Amino acid sequence: MIFGEVDNTDTYTQVALYEQFARIAKALANPHRIELLELLDQTPREVESLARAANMSMTTTSSHLQVLRQARLVASHRQGTKIIYRLSGEDVAKCLASLRQLASTHLAEVKEILTEVFNSDDRTILVSHDELLQLIENDDAVIIDVRPVEEYVAAHIKGALSMPLETINEQLVNLDKDKEIVAYCRGPHCVLAPQAMEILRSHGFHVRRLIDGLPEWRMANLPVSLGAQP
Amino acid sequence: MIFGEVDNTDTYTQVALYEQFARIAKALANPHRIELLELLDQTPREVESLARAANMSMTTTSSHLQVLRQARLVASHRQGTKIIYRLSGEDVAKCLASLRQLASTHLAEVKEILTEVFNSDDRTILVSHDELLQLIENDDAVIIDVRPVEEYVAAHIKGALSMPLETINEQLVNLDKDKEIVAYCRGPHCVLAPQAMEILRSHGFHVRRLIDGLPEWRMANLPVSLGAQP
DNA sequence: TTTCTAATCAATGAAGTATTTGAGTAACTC
DNA sequence: GAGTTACTCAAATACTTCATTGATTAGAAA
Structure with missing residues (x-):
């Protein structure tokens, strides 16, 4: 050799x-x-x-x-x-997350977009997995899923209501103004929930947002339900 | 609005x-x-x-x-x-690792290369971080760094000898045939260590290999030395 | 200053990518 | 078997990427 x-x-x-x-x-x-x-x-x-x-x-x-x-x-x-x-x-999802993470720590362009869209995201407004679990258990908040219905039907956080961004304006009447609202969407860089928050706030609701989205919740083996809203 | x-x-x-x-x-x-x-x-x-x-x-x-x-x-x-x-x-290194992982679990082409080059890698031949730490502490093995000298000088596992693949044949005389040898290189998919193993084995040495490479060892905060060999 | 070294820049052609249009196919419905 | 739905494939076009060539720049040394 x-x-x-x-x-x-x-x-x-x-x-x-x-x-x-x-x-x-x-x-x-x-x-x-x-x-x-x-x-x-x-x-x-x-x-x-x-x-x-x-x-x-x-x-x-x-x-x-x-x-x-x-x-x-x-x-x-x-x-x-x-x-x-x-x-x-x-x-595959993990690799995507790693890409997103790279982009958000290194690219000025991404940082700029993030502070613009997610500007309202100070500490007090983001809800962690643990905190949301508490809220679900104590029935202390209304959880809304602002993704398209199709995605809600496939899987959603246990107890969440489907309130897709496209039709959220018509559904506002069903929301209790005295209860806290927690919105969530596709993930940490999805613009659906931040946009829903803006609409809800302009109507006087008190709303916070899950720190990430359904895929992360599912991956953490936290309680998920399937099927359409009753 | x-x-x-x-x-x-x-x-x-x-x-x-x-x-x-x-x-x-x-x-x-x-x-x-x-x-x-x-x-x-x-x-x-x-x-x-x-x-x-x-x-x-x-x-x-x-x-x-x-x-x-x-x-x-x-x-x-x-x-x-x-x-x-x-x-x-x-x-950046983490994202690269995630890419490598994706490729090795999903791409048939990669699996094929891995079994071909790393075929000798049954369980008993791969050395974990913990096991190598033990070996270092007890001075039970000779650890060889088969990367180019330049990389050895920049950082190497504490106590390792520099034995670059290019010159390994001339350095064989310095090796104790009765002691176990552990080789390592740039990472889990680097071909340097597997190739060094083949050469050493053909000369009758008993040699195993670290499961990954220097970057992973460094990232795990395990003991690293700098500088040329004394 | 001139000269050298290490690296970048600018221009070229060859190869590869993204999207559109139109044709083709598998499975289901009537 | 005719028609429909959901999708894929093939060809054409505009665009991007890659490696090579030769020219240029920034800093160090003579």
């Missing part, structure tokens, strides 16, 4: 590994695909639903999904005429 | 955030840049050293470093005529 040969072989091997790592990153290297992954982290769903939620054409959505599938970030199965896509594992 | 307006603003905001997350992923989406980051995770170093280690031209290396810097994954400072690059934070 000649030394040089081994060295070459293993240099190629190392490069092949770097290529595979980069392959995953390439699949993540597009804003639309990031959005698709975050949508799939809420619940598995068909192409049409993803296309609508991400505001893209079916063909474009489909081709992005192919890219994600080739990188093994998503998997799919057929259900009648529909094809249901899902994240291929929990580690 | 009209509802539609707010919705639009915040849709744009959300898209802007996805763009920033994708910006980080784009910077990671190239095998050479992954390699540069792994090299920088060993130790900060100048462009020429990176170019040599990654087997690229200075110009190409420099331009990849610009891409990494624009995504704030690396930072740099001048030292005389040289410009020293470094990772911009610990979370």
Whole structure:
């Protein structure tokens, strides 16, 4: 065994590994695909639903999904005429979270957006998992899920009401002004809950917000319910 | 305040955030840049050293470093005529690790390479952090660092000998055949230590390997020494 | 000052990506 | 079997990325 040969072989091997790592990153290297992954982290769903939620054409959505599938970030199965896509594992969501974290600690642009949209988020307004659990147990607050109904139906925090941002104005009458409200949405960087808070506040409600979103709650093995609102 | 307006603003905001997350992923989406980051995770170093280690031209290396810097994954400072690059934070290495993990659990290509190169890695051959600490304390093993000298000088496991792969054949005479040997390199997917093991085994040594590499050891706050070998 | 070293910049062509349009296919309904 | 739904595939186009070439800059040394 000649030394040089081994060295070459293993240099190629190392490069092949770097290529595979980069392959995953390439699949993540597009804003639309990031959005698709975050949508799939809420619940598995068909192409049409993803296309609508991400505001893209079916063909474009489909081709992005192919890219994600080739990188093994998503998997799919057929259900009648529909094809249901899902994240291929929990580690995909973890990697996404790690990307988000990098962006929010290092990129000035992200910090700027965060202070702008989440400006109202001082300590006293963010609710931790533990605190929300307490509130649920003591029935001390109304918890509202401001994501689209479809996502609420797939999974929501136990006891939460569905109050999608699109229809929140019509549902305000059902809310008790004397009770504290806790809103939540898709995750720590989702703009739905902050926007809902603004609307509710302008109507005189006292509202706080969960520190992250449903996927994090689910991953922490905290109580989740399925199905539509009674 | 009209509802539609707010919705639009915040849709744009959300898209802007996805763009920033994708910006980080784009910077990671190239095998050479992954390699540069792994090299920088060993130790900060100048462009020429990176170019040599990654087997690229200075110009190409420099331009990849610009891409990494624009995504704030690396930072740099001048030292005389040289410009020293470094990772911009610990979370960069963590994100890389998360990418590697994704690739090794989901990509068949990676699994294949891993079983091929790391085939000799059954349980009994991998040494954990705890076990290596024991071995160091009891002086029960010779620990060898098979990375290039430059990286050994920057930081190495306390008590380890520098035995770079390139010169390992000449250094074999210094090794005690009756003592156990533990090799380590840049990380869990670095091919240096597995290759060193093969060479040592073919010469009749009993050798095992650390489960990961120096960066992980350092991050775990385990004992590290600096400087050249006495 | 001139000269050297280390690194960046600017321009090019080749290769790869994203989106649209239009055609094609699998499964279900009637 | 005809028609519909939900999706994928193929070709065309505009755009981006990569490596290479040669030129340029900042700082150190002579």
